[in-house]
Amino acid sequence: MSEIVVLDSIPFHLDAAELEARIHLPGGDAELRRAWESLLAKVTELGRPKAIYRDCTVDAVTGDSVIVEGVPLKSRVMVRQLGERRRLFAYCATCGVETAVLEGSPDPLEGFWLEELRLVLLRQAIAHLHREISRRYRIPKLAGMAPGSGDADVWPLSEQTRLFDQLFNGRVTDLIGVVLTDSLLMLPHKSSSGVLFAVEHDFATCQLCHRENCPNRRAPFDSGLWRKNRMDGHER
Numbered sequence: 001m002s003e004i005v006v007l008d009s010i011p012f013h014l015d016a017a018e019l020e021a022r023i024h025l026p027g028g029d030a031e032l033r034r035a036w037e038s039l040l041a042k043v044t045e046l047g048r049p050k051a052i053y054r055d056c057t058v059d060a061v062t063g064d065s066v067i068v069e070g071v072p073l074k075s076r077v078m079v080r081q082l083g084e085r086r087r088l089f090a091y092c093a094t095c096g097v098e099t100a101v102l103e104g105s106p107d108p109l110e111g112f113w114l115e116e117l118r119l120v121l122l123r124q125a126i127a128h129l130h131r132e133i134s135r136r137y138r139i140p141k142l143a144g145m146a147p148g149s150g151d152a153d154v155w156p157l158s159e160q161t162r163l164f165d166q167l168f169n170g171r172v173t174d175l176i177g178v179v180l181t182d183s184l185l186m187l188p189h190k191s192s193s194g195v196l197f198a199v200e201h202d203f204a205t206c207q208l209c210h211r212e213n214c215p216n217r218r219a220p221f222d223s224g225l226w227r228k229n230r231m232d233g234h235e236r
């Protein structure tokens with residue numbers, strides 16, 4: 001079994017102007033601005049986004065599952081997207097637990113700001129992870145899938161335990177602090193886990209997701225791709 005690689009010194013940049021536009025920080029309120037700038041400075045000081053990954057061999061592919069180092073991952077979409085490739089990378093990335101000490105502000109606005117800042121940390125951790133794998137394994141284009149992302153049957157959320165317990169041998173919490181709760185939520189909330197693999201064409205599970213008005217959508221819904229990947233053949 002290959003080693004788990006830990007990336008725990010991921011550089012990040014919090015662009016104040018971009019973030020202020022994103023959170024709609026009102027101009028002309030000096031007190032609000034001071035509170036925002038203080039939080040931004042603290043997250044910049046404390047933030048430590050991290051990621052782990054494992055280079056995994058695909059042992060076999062069945063009609064609806066990909067067998068990865070003995071662990072079956074049940075997703076017909078993954079079967080289709082992998083095609084003949086026999087390698088994927090299990091991963092978990094997170095904003096890090098270090099900003100937890102900033103929680104508990106009585107002002108809900110500050111709680112919202114903190115989550116927005118953590119989201120930037122997570123995104124930069126994921127971007128760093130992609131660059132690391134692309135560079136190390138000379139893969140020009142990567143795509144990812146995460147349990148629960150996309151329509152419910154694309155890769156069911158329940159498969160999250162296979163990543164945490166089996167592909168990462170129950171070591172995610174020890175290595176980067178991410179906890180998987182009994183209800184399959186990750187803590188910190190701004191964490192992501194799944195698999196990455198080489199692709200020739202861009203692919204995102206958002207293309208297979210009917211959710212409307214999602215603020216995090218990365219690609220428009222693709223009805224043609226959705227039909228091709230349909231598992232049960234029923235139209236919605």
Ligand code: SF4
Nearest residue numbers: 150206209214216217
């Ligand atoms: S559209 Fe939103 S909910 Fe759907 S897969 Fe993309 S990010 Fe997730």
